[in-house]
Amino acid sequence: MAVIQHTPHEDLPPPVSQTGVIGWLRQNLFSSWLNSLLTLLAAYIVWKTLMPLIDWAFIKADWIGTSREDCSSGGACWVFVSVRFKQFMYGLYPEAEQWRINLMAILFVLLMIPMFIKNFPWKKWLGMFILFGFPIIGYYLLSGGAFGLEHIETSLWGGLTLTLVLAAVGIVAALPLGILLALGRRSKMPIVRALSVAFIELWRGVPLITVLFMASVMLPLFLPEGAQFDKLLRALIGIVLFQSAYMAEVVRGGLQAIPKGQYEAAEALGLSYWKSMGLIILPQALKLVIPGIVNTFIALFKDTTLVLIIGLFDLLAMIQSATQDTKWLGFSIEGYVFAAVTFWIFCFGMSRYSQALERKLHTGH
Amino acid sequence: MPMDNQDQMPSRPPLWNDPDKRALIFQVIVLAAVFAFFAYIFSNTLHNLEKRGISTGFDFLNNEAGFGILMSLIPYDETYTFGRTFLVGLLNTLLVSFLGIILATILGFIIGVARLSNNWLIAKIATVYIETFRNIPLLLQILFWYFAMLPLLPHPRQSVNFSDAFFLNSRGLYLPAPVFESAFLWVLIALFVAIIAVVFLVRWAHKRQAATGQPFHTFWVSLAILVTLPAVAYVVTGMPLNWNLPELKGFNFRGGMTIIPELAALLLALSIYTAAFIAEIVRSGIQAVSHGQTEAAYALGLRPAKTLQLVIIPQAMRVIIPQLTSQYLNLTKNSSLAAAVGYPDLVAVFAGTTLNQTGQAVEIIFMTMMVYLTISLLISLFMNWYNNKMALVER
Numbered sequence: 001m002a003v004i005q006h007t008p009h010e011d012l013p014p015p016v017s018q019t020g021v022i023g024w025l026r027q028n029l030f031s032s033w034l035n036s037l038l039t040l041l042a043a044y045i046v047w048k049t050l051m052p053l054i055d056w057a058f059i060k061a062d063w064i065g066t067s068r069e070d071c072s073s074g075g076a077c078w079v080f081v082s083v084r085f086k087q088f089m090y091g092l093y094p095e096a097e098q099w100r101i102n103l104m105a106i107l108f109v110l111l112m113i114p115m116f117i118k119n120f121p122w123k124k125w126l127g128m129f130i131l132f133g134f135p136i137i138g139y140y141l142l143s144g145g146a147f148g149l150e151h152i153e154t155s156l157w158g159g160l161t162l163t164l165v166l167a168a169v170g171i172v173a174a175l176p177l178g179i180l181l182a183l184g185r186r187s188k189m190p191i192v193r194a195l196s197v198a199f200i201e202l203w204r205g206v207p208l209i210t211v212l213f214m215a216s217v218m219l220p221l222f223l224p225e226g227a228q229f230d231k232l233l234r235a236l237i238g239i240v241l242f243q244s245a246y247m248a249e250v251v252r253g254g255l256q257a258i259p260k261g262q263y264e265a266a267e268a269l270g271l272s273y274w275k276s277m278g279l280i281i282l283p284q285a286l287k288l289v290i291p292g293i294v295n296t297f298i299a300l301f302k303d304t305t306l307v308l309i310i311g312l313f314d315l316l317a318m319i320q321s322a323t324q325d326t327k328w329l330g331f332s333i334e335g336y337v338f339a340a341v342t343f344w345i346f347c348f349g350m351s352r353y354s355q356a357l358e359r360k361l362h363t364g365h
Numbered sequence: 366m367p368m369d370n371q372d373q374m375p376s377r378p379p380l381w382n383d384p385d386k387r388a389l390i391f392q393v394i395v396l397a398a399v400f401a402f403f404a405y406i407f408s409n410t411l412h413n414l415e416k417r418g419i420s421t422g423f424d425f426l427n428n429e430a431g432f433g434i435l436m437s438l439i440p441y442d443e444t445y446t447f448g449r450t451f452l453v454g455l456l457n458t459l460l461v462s463f464l465g466i467i468l469a470t471i472l473g474f475i476i477g478v479a480r481l482s483n484n485w486l487i488a489k490i491a492t493v494y495i496e497t498f499r500n501i502p503l504l505l506q507i508l509f510w511y512f513a514m515l516p517l518l519p520h521p522r523q524s525v526n527f528s529d530a531f532f533l534n535s536r537g538l539y540l541p542a543p544v545f546e547s548a549f550l551w552v553l554i555a556l557f558v559a560i561i562a563v564v565f566l567v568r569w570a571h572k573r574q575a576a577t578g579q580p581f582h583t584f585w586v587s588l589a590i591l592v593t594l595p596a597v598a599y600v601v602t603g604m605p606l607n608w609n610l611p612e613l614k615g616f617n618f619r620g621g622m623t624i625i626p627e628l629a630a631l632l633l634a635l636s637i638y639t640a641a642f643i644a645e646i647v648r649s650g651i652q653a654v655s656h657g658q659t660e661a662a663y664a665l666g667l668r669p670a671k672t673l674q675l676v677i678i679p680q681a682m683r684v685i686i687p688q689l690t691s692q693y694l695n696l697t698k699n700s701s702l703a704a705a706v707g708y709p710d711l712v713a714v715f716a717g718t719t720l721n722q723t724g725q726a727v728e729i730i731f732m733t734m735m736v737y738l739t740i741s742l743l744i745s746l747f748m749n750w751y752n753n754k755m756a757l758v759e760r
Binding site (some may be wrong): 028029031035038039042043046188189190191192195201202204205206207208209210213214217218220221222223224225298302303305306308309316320323332333336339340343344347348351 | 388391392395396399406409410412413414416483484485486487490496497500501502503504505508509512513514698699701702704705712716720726727730733734737738740741742
């Protein structure tokens with residue numbers, strides 16, 4: 001008997017039209033005639049808008065120079081931005097003292113680096129220091145008046161520095177207040193709960209601009225006669241009140257996500273309310289809401305631009321006033337594009353960071 | 366077995382260790398502190414106002430305003446009262462919010478769906494749009510449109526002209542204004558009748574389908590009713606609608622309707638900015654419906670369009686609507702940035718000009734905040750109602 005040996009034919013490679021670049025194109029861009037039409041239309045529109053934009057912003061643009069006469073090629077005039085760059089960064093801060101801002105920025109970056117290192121042992125303490133110790137150093141560096149540093153009026157603070165100061169102080173001061181409000185809202189005591197709910201809903205229901213108006217117009221009325229407060233402090237009070245309400249809602253989300261067993265276990269151990277909150281609940285809840293806190297920080301960072309309406313000179317206000325300078329009329333697009341890119345880098349970076357954190361902290365299922 | 370102490374009444378702890386009493390005392394202290402704080406502020410404010418010679422109360426609302434307002438939906442000039450400026454500002458706020466909500470919703474839904482498109486290029490464009498516009502402050506976008514882009518439009522004499530009815534120039538967008546004759550009422554009545562007829566038709570079709578399984582072309586029949594009835598009424602009553610066209614007279618346009626540049630910039634920025642957020646909400650809503658639902662619908666033999674209409678959209682909407690309403694609320698609050706470009710909304714007119722003219726800071730800020738609080742309260746009432754309704758449907 002002859003044994004019939006069956007040898008399978010070797011696998012054929014997939015058709016060329018389904019692999020590689022062509023396969024990808026067919027699948028993602030030209031899967032049907034409608035899709036092909038859409039692709040071509042979209043590609044045409046992108047081509048038509050992107051090309052002049054690149055031409056304007058890079059190819060035809062002027063980069064080097066000192067006055068508007070150096071902008072002659074018809075593209076973007078980045079000279080306008082480079083001439084005013086220091087003002088956009090530091091506002092009207094005296095030039096001789098600007099090293100203090102730089103020092104502060106370098107210090108901050110140096111402090112932040114270990115936070116990104118995995119397994120850095122003193123992360124918790126360093127984080128605490130950045131939140132509560134660094135602002136004090138920063139205050140003395142910026143404002144001066146001690147340690148032999150010259151005092152700088154807050155009316156001279158401006159530009160990106162002011163934007164960052166407003167956002168940072170807003171978030172750092174709003175965090176403890178927000179935690180207290182969130183605990184108050186979940187308290188068993190009816191009066192405390194009602195007051196917290198009223199406070200939170202009041203600030204969340206009104207636009208920030210009315211809060212800033214209130215802070216700048218009404219705060220002087222609320223204080224005893226003769227008490228003076230500078231404009232920056234008034235704006236900061238408004239921002240902190242407003243922000244603490246949003247922070248409270250974020251923290252409440254974290255508190256609600258902690259299983260009831262944790263509360264009961266803390267009680268069973270005989271811990272007092274503050275101890276059970278401080279040692280058991282809050283550390284877990286705050287860890288859960290870090291992405292939420294970063295998101296409120298992004299929102300606050302964008303909202304700090306509103307201080308321009310009450311007459312503080314943050315980055316946007318500096319640029320706005322520079323575009324109205326008679327020597328540089330007609331370059332407002334360049335100014336706004338610069339502001340937009342700066343804000344975009346900060347906000348986009350932070351939102352990516354928050355997404356990465358979310359993935360890292362998502363240890364459950 | 367000896368009885369242990371469990372049946373015995375626990376001894377009362379001392380006052381400062383009794384949780385109930387402690388809570389009570391704590392609340393009394395908190396309440397007293399809050400009252401003391403407000404009393405302190407109140408007395409300071411009264412004292413300060415007296416010093417500055419400002420009388421308290423809402424009487425100022427009846428005084429003559431004496432300033433003009435750029436745009437008003439109701440009759441207004443300098444001789445009207447401060448109370449009227451409140452109304453003008455409020456209506457302008459509502460107008461820009463209403464238009465912004467419509468535009469942002471349309472744009473947001475288109476981009477949200479585009480982001481999920483299986484066409485790579487379209488999905489990428491949508492992603493770039495979302496990531497660009499939601500990471501740039503709204504105020505910057507408003508200023509950009511108003512100060513950088515709108516001045517690039519031509520002067521009135523070289524306006525962009527669309528069929529002699531629409532004109533676009535640096536002073537604004539000019540549209541034909543409808544002029545209604547009294548007979549137009551009949552068209553409205555016909556439209557009303559048509560809507561009622563459609564409601565009954567939908568109910569009847571639904572019942573019939575539930576009873577017999579026979580589908581009915583509800584959409585096309587309803588559309589036909591909605592178009593034909595008013596159209597017939599319009600023709601029968603002798604076309605009682607005229608258009609007042611804008612015309613170039615001298616240096617500017619007369620007649621028609623105008624969308625002033627302030628409104629245009631604000632509207633553009635608000636809707637582009639909010640649309641980026643709405644697009645993300647739409648995307649997450651659609652993604653929240655698990656793929657098994659689509660497969661189950663196909664397995665039942667539903668066509669893709671019907672699957673979308675009957676299975677995907679109703680479930681996605683449950684996720685989308687609560688977040689969408691909060692975006693609408695945000696848009697309404699953000700419309701207060703009008704102050705930066707001088708669009709006369711509530712904050713710009715009332716909390717701006719009127720406050721400067723009268724100095725009645727407390728009353729004016731209070732009224733302004735109350736308006737926004739009322740709007741947000743109404744919206745959260747709606748959300749509660751909606752969530753309850755949805756919870757009932759859930760099984």
